[in-house]
Amino acid sequence: MQLTNIGNKNITSLEILEQINFFRKQEGNRAELKHYDLLKIIRDEFEEEIGQGKISESFYKNSQNKEQPMFELTTAQAKQVLVRESKFVRKAIIKKLEELENKPMTIQEIMIQTLKEQEKLNFRMDSIESKVDNEIRVDHGEQRKIQRAVGTRVYQRMDIENNHDNKKSMFQSLYRDLKNRFGVASYRDIKRKDLTNVLEYISTWIEPAELRSA
Incomplete structure (x- = not known):
């Protein structure tokens, strides 16, 4: 044993x-x-x-x-x-x-222990991400309005840039911009901000960021 x-x-x-x-x-x-x-x-x-x-x-x-x-x-x-x-x-x-x-x-035992610790960390991260995803899916009217607005701008950006292969990174970039603009730590916190201001800011995303800053 x-x-x-x-x-x-x-x-x-x-x-x-x-x-x-x-x-x-x-x-x-x-x-x-x-x-x-x-x-x-x-x-x-x-x-x-x-x-x-x-x-x-x-x-x-x-x-x-x-x-x-x-x-x-x-x-x-x-x-x-x-x-x-x-x-x-x-x-x-x-x-x-x-x-x-x-x-x-x-050395082998150290490697095994390191892998075990990494597995635990990955499991915890997966649990956290799953919890966050479930929270985002909760039926919040304002949350869904923001999601639809962001989705609309993403597809407009795709058409303007003639790039339909990078949708995920566009979503990530726009949400990061949104979080930075309204000073929130995570996406689910955005719903606590004034909806009108959020939607107005999203409306400025029609052009790619690099064109707006030029």
Whole structure:
């Protein structure tokens, strides 16, 4: 049995669960701990730390490709969770954790850990982008008016520039111009501005920006 999260000495609740059930079986204990029960233990044990944001819930995808919660703990926190296990299980896993703490990383292990961290970052970014997309699709009358106005100007720009292959970059450029003009951090904030001023400004987009500035 090997613990895999060795890059920053953090252990996932899934890895802790695997170790607990492995050594429970060795001990002759047929009671298998379920992940949702382990999460209850972690939430109870670290209620204060979770409330303060010192320990954050993360997510993984199960065999059905459904998003499920999990925690990443330091080795010290993992040992604290194990207090509720039998002496046999506790001593066996603590020994594994101490080996983990003292084990130097190979180049391959560093690369694996880096890829895992990148996957987590990508997953979080995808979740954020999906959330933003869903917010933009909410039925806001003013929002839709702005979207239609921008779309109209994009197609006018395409005809003027005789370029029908770069629609996406035009949308991005015009929205960036709109955000800069009205001092907002993101597109969904534009709806909070005065609609008349926004639509009037969009109407100046008939010519390409480089022609208007000439």
